[in-house]
Amino acid sequence: MKKKMTAAFTAFAVLGGMGAGVVAGANLQEIKAFLNPSIKFKLNGQPVQLKNSSGAVVAPITYNNTTYLPVRAVSDLLGVAVKFDPAANTIFLGEQLEGVSIAAGFDSSYHTKDPDKTVYLDKDYKDVHFDNGSGTRGSSFMLYPKNKYQKLYIQVAAIDGDIKDFTIQDSDTDTVLKKQTITPEQGLVTIEADIAGVSTIYVTGQVEDGAAMFVPLTTSYYK
Missing domain, CATH: 2.60.120.260 (Galactose-binding domain-like)
Structure with a gap:
């Protein structure tokens, strides 16, 4: 599982997409980017769709020749837990250090x-x-x-x-x-x-x- 997660997150620069708390707490820089619904995904050879926490299909973003994927959608596909800590402005992936x-x-x-x-x-x-x-x-x-x-x-x-x-x-x-x-x-x-x-x-x-x-x-x- 760790190898799959590493490969996926290395292949794409990842955009948080964790909700309003990320936006409010982040040091933002305005860019011009494009939703790119033409990109298709397969997991272990099978077609899959990226979905948000509500189950709606979401599209990746293309910016400066790099594709950005929503963290939660990718983590759900790979079976990797994701948690956002607004106080630390940090996204945690996988098993946490503290129980x-x-x-x-x-x-x-x-x-x-x-x-x-x-x-x-x-x-x-x-x-x-x-x-x-x-x-x-x-x-x-x-x-x-x-x-x-x-x-x-x-x-x-x-x-x-x-x-x-x-x-x-x-x-x-x-x-x-x-x-x-x-x-x-x-x-x-x-x-x-x-x-x-x-x-x-x-x-x-x-x-x-x-x-x-x-x-x-x-x-x-x-x-």
Whole structure:
């Protein structure tokens, strides 16, 4: 994937096209350029179209014998996450250096900050999804990366029984990104999933009767 991304972004000078924030924060220089819808694109030999975040087809720009492509459209085609930081006036491509906790905006019926429920193996994680309900059941929650990140690193522990078919799924396309069974003997497991181009994630697992699912939110993160 890195080779594909490098080739694409080296072959063309890339224009941000990330929205009004870029324009407002940039040191702009006026130029005369042309939209060039005659240019066609193929990805791995198959015809593709460049589209913006709303799904509308966008054309490249030609200026001074150089073709400029919108970053988001190209990154979506290549499966590379893109994020614009208006404060730093910087576009981030791919996996970020610093993780972003999934705790912000998290909501589930088993979301808790109760100190009696946030401790696992003598460590207090402060903010967790802790499903200690009764009966064999599905335990689930939603995440909203909004296409901004390349990877999800989510931690989960099975307590007093197995979690079967722990699944990370693209909610919009029903694509399974990762699935596995987690046992108490494994301890706190870190599961990595590629979430480039994913807006909404559905996380679920089948918890055995008498067992609990423990997901620390502060140490589970996007990158």
